[in-house]
Amino acid sequence: MTPPEAGATGASAKVADGLAAVSSCPEILRKRADFLKAARAKRQGAPAFMLQARKRAPEEAPGRVRIGYTCSKKVGNAVARNRAKRRLREIARAVLPHHGRPGWDYVLIGRKDATAKRPLPRMIEDLERALAQVHR
């Protein structure tokens, strides 16, 4: 019943390293107004998603990295939308603690089929590159 130990412990050690580097836990965007503001700011395309990013004014919610997700009906039915949103959440969880800047709002927008099909490691690279573009 018990699977091989060696591989599992190796993987867990690697991820524990990653966790130690987390600076601040990103906050989820929920208000429609925040999404509308982000949509008017900078945007950067990627094969499996679109990134929108905005540096907030100093008085609103200082210090935090904030992230939101959008999957419209263009992405597909409810199952496809939920799946796309979860994959976007997954890459944000991997990338944002290292590359997100405090005081910024980010919004990830899903694409039909591509968001569900592109391999996750490639999407992580895509997001790192897109963040670098937006911060420049």
Next chain:
RNA sequence: GCGGACGGCUGGAUGGCCGCACCCUUCGGGGUGAGGAAAGUCCGGACUCCAUGAAGCGACGGUGCCGGGUAACGCCCGGGCGGGGCGACCCGACGGAAAGCGCCACAGAAAACAGACCGCCUUCGCCUCGUGCGAGGGUCAGGGUGAAACGGUGGGGUAAGAGCCCACCGCGGGCCUGGCAACAGGACCGGCACGGCAAGCCCCACCGGGAGCAAUGCCGAAUAGGGAUCCCGCGGGGCACGGACCCCAAGGCGGCUUCAGCCCAGGGAUCCGGGUUGGCAGCAAGACCCCGUCCGCAAGGGCGGGGCUAGAUGAAUGGUCAUCCACGGGGGCAACCCCGGGACAGAAUCCGGCUUACAGGCCGUCCGCGCAC
């Protein structure tokens, strides 16, 4: 064994690591977390608000063989009738056409108080004396048309025919028997009247008020309609006038009527306070699930015991790795190896149904054919 009918179940499994939402916590952690359809939003309810109450009528909408089940239903079960299939079984918009209106294309002589094209029979007249022509009468068996032609088949009968007469079948009527009923069976009477469509209007019976959890209630923040209370004030009469008081109207409150109840034109003051955004409640213990037992052919119901089973709101229920399980392709005699790869689909107030989508797999009952005994 092959082909088929019906009913039910399942909807990848286990583990490691990293996450998300909610609940509990002794703050170490622990627990729970999508479906059979969560879907379509097509029916029926619960719940909430709105409409003054009761009865009747009307309008509109729905349902439509009978009995039962249910909170209720357009659902389910059992039965009847009609149709399909060798059969297991399946299908059915299945009340009324002697209340009325309307329609019945094309074809056909004729499509609804029947009618007479060809034909059949016959009377009279005429002549060219014929299987002739003309006029009249009797007919609907035969012809052809159609979805449908005013009962069908056989016999008698006749000038030829015809329910004209008879037998059987069909149809109608009341009666008897069985059944709670739909309905079925029987003998009797009637020579046949009543074509079809109600999925065109309609009639009959039964049911139904409207809107929906973005309902609705509460809390906090900025501005106008509305409501409550008080004051002034309003038709006629009782008093000669005015006021107070009393009585009586008129008018208003559902589509209409009756009864009951309530309100009174207009002006002023005070108080409460709408839509919107955010938060909280509604919001998960229920026509609930499981087991046993009794009643019932069944749907289902009674009793007893046990269980607590998602609660998000830009909306959690995931990502990844390993092994296994289906499945597809390739290689190999084979064990096996390699590659691909997981149906339909995601709760949003909650239940009972219906409908639609669905890879593959499993179980049970039954039918037909073939083989063996």
